[in-house]
Amino acid sequence: MSSIVEDINGHSLSSSSLEKIRSAAVSDLPLVSDGVRLGPCVTGVGNFIAVGLNYADHAAESGMPVPAEPVLFNKAPSCIVGPDDTVLIPPGSEKTDWEVELAIVIGERASYVSEADALNHVAGYCVCNDVSERAYQLERGGGQWAKGKGCPTFGPLGPWLVTKEEVEDVHNLAMTLTVNGETMQNGSTRTMVFNVPFLVSHISQFMTLMPGDVITTGTPPGVGMGQKPPRYLKAGDTIRVEIEGLGVQNQRVAAT
Template structure:
């Protein structure tokens, strides 16, 4: 299934994408695409409904973040060896973890806002994992049993805040408003044949900047879910964004950063496309 949230900011309704690409309204089945809907029982409830009986959403609608009520928005740093190299940092012996503020989450096509005074706002295409069951101290072998599905994340980052403020404070550069576009939809894990073999691309103003694949991740999805669950309890609806391949603005020669008026296109094979415009705050 491909689950979406549609409507004006703060007024989104739950939906799914049918076989023809139309949005079907799930409001009569679940309250929202949140932790309760993403649990095994919640997904089974959605699957039990005939898609043809759900109302078709007419016309063009805004898509919100594909999941709401996110408690933990966890990010993994330097999870692609070639990205670590372009960042001038070693490949870590175990995952680098930091938090993105859940308040930075927006829809896949919402405007990305450059913070006041920022000169180093950057882009990162990333695979995001959406948790479906409470996970605490889970094994790598069992980890996928706790995953509801996957979505696209643009891990927007302000590099000066991240690396130059207070000796390096990654959370400072990762949680600004609009720095977490998620979607367009969450794809349940049964629809993804091999999550470790998905093409990933990001372009700025039509120029391809990132062109990678999840197969080159240093730490793969089952390991990440298991590893993170050793340090915190993951809850249904939590999101883990898993790192980016090379091609970020910081790694360009000379570095290139986002500016008002830029357009960003973010795509992961099987998970959909995001399109954002950049504006000043």
């Protein structure tokens, strides 16, 4: 689409820009060649906000109560990579973990928006692997989630940014994640505690969301921390991450 928009970023995600893309003759556009690296499906992300414990069964496997309101933390935008890029284990890490998540991409500025109006500020959705280092997240400094969430390569996004009208029911999408071909997570967005309109509205009460910002909305059970015994990523592992209708990620794990 580079003949239509320079890149997929906040500027190109406004309603008017998306309408320009919709009106293009997509069938006439050149296809990406096999073997070409795909970057993240949105670039120039300002805020990369994550929601913790947004699936009741994942909260249970983490030994934490279901929160009364969303747990929010930041992932560093510098951790964003393409959907099939290598995931790097930080130096000395022994507890690098996986999380399949639905991510919301903001299309219009949102500040103090109502739940009823929230979806008017959403451009679309994509797959996120919220890679997490559990020791950094939970054991350092009394527990500071941002420490374990923003390491380099900890935010694969894509392969596609699917605009909201293409998703029939964002709250009923199958979610799966496999490690070395073994299914670890097999869930659905229908078990989210706080849904998409609520999250966008709620977060907009605390910060201004700008076009191109990303909200990743939590994970179903099956993370490595919840295995008995716990199981974490190691160099040479492969990860496959999929959300129904939003595409598939395939990552190889390597040491930094």
